[in-house]
C-alpha cells in the first residue's frame with residue numbers, strides 16, 4: 001500500500017490471485033478510511049509467480065522466470081515455511097523442512113543476489129526464522145538429521161531449518177560486507193496462522209487445542225507480518241543478524257558458531273551444485289569465510 005510492486009511467489013497461483021483480490025479490497029477500505037501514507041494507485045501493483053520450494057526444479061524455474069521478466073529486485077522476503085510435518089522426503093531427496101524452509105530459500109538468495117547488487121540501491125534479504133531455533137544443536141554429520149527415521153522428531157526438524165537460516169545469515173553477511181545488499185533474520189513470535197497444519201495427522205483435537213490457545217494469546221497475522229515488513233522497508237537498515245519484535249533479538253550460541261556455519265555452508269553448496277549456475281557456485285564456494293573459529297557476538 002506504500003506503492004511497491006510486490007510479487008507473491010506461491011505454489012498455488014490461484015491462491016496467490018485470491019490473496020491479491022483480498023489485499024486490494026483491504027486497500028480500498030484503507031483509502032475510504034483516509035489512512036495517511038497510501039499510494040494513489042487504483043489497484044495495488046501485485047503479481048503472482050509460481051514457486052514450490054520443495055522442488056529445486058521449480059525453484060530454479062522461478063529464478064529463471066524472474067530474471068527473464070526484466071524486473072528489478074530490491075527486497076526478497078523468504079517467508080514460506082512448513083512446520084512439524086510427518087516424515088517426508090522431497091523429489092530431490094531431502095528432508096522436507098530442510099528443503100522447503102532452508103535449502104530452497106538459499107538457492108533463491110544466491111541466484112537473485114546479483115540482481116540486487118546490480119541496482120546499487122539499499123536492497124534487503126529478510127529470512128523469516130523462529131525462536132524455535134533455540135531447540136536445536138548442530139550435528140555436522142547429520143545436518144538433515146533424518147536417520148534413523150524411528151528418531152524422527154518434528155519439532156527438531158522444524159527448529160533445525162530455522163537455525164540454519166540464522167547460520168546462513170551470518171555467512172552471507174560476511175559475503176556481503178561493503179555491498180548494497182543486507183541480510184537479516186526475523187522472528188515474528190507466536191502468530192495465529194496455519195503453521196501447525198503439519199500436525200493434521202494427529203487429528204482434530206490437536207488442531208482445536210492449538211486454535212483455542214492461539215486465538216486467546218497469539219499475535220494476529222497482521223501483527224506478525226509487520227515484523228518482516230519493518231525489516232524490509234524501515235528507513236533504518238537492519239544491521240543485526242536476528243530481530244524479534246523489531247528489536248535485536250537473542251539467538252543461540254549454536255547459530256553463532258563459525259565452525260558450524262562453515263560446515264553448513266559447504267554442505268549446502270554441495271546439495272545445490274546441480275541447480276546453481278557455475279558462476280554463482282564458484283563465487284560462494286571460493287569466498288573467504290575467515291580462518292578463525294569461535295562464536296560471533
Ligand SMILES: NC(=O)c1ccc[n+]([C@@H]2O[C@H](COP(=O)([O-])OP(=O)(O)OC[C@H]3O[C@@H](n4cnc5c(N)ncnc54)[C@H](OP(=O)(O)O)[C@@H]3O)[C@@H](O)[C@H]2O)c1
Pocket residue numbers: 009010011012015051052053054055078079080081082083100128129130131187188189190191192193194195196
Ligand atoms: N506462526 C508462528 O507462530 C510463527 C512463529 C515463528 C516463525 N514463523 C515463521 O513464519 C513463516 C510463515 O509461517 P506462517 O505462520 O504464516 O504459516 P502458514 O500460515 O502455514 O504459512 C506458510 C506459507 O508457506 C507456504 N509454503 C509452504 N510450503 C511451501 C512450498 N513448498 N513452496 C512455496 N510455499 C510454501 C504456504 O503456502 P500454501 O498456502 O500453498 O500452503 C503458506 O503460504 C514461516 O517461515 C514460519 O516458520 C511462524
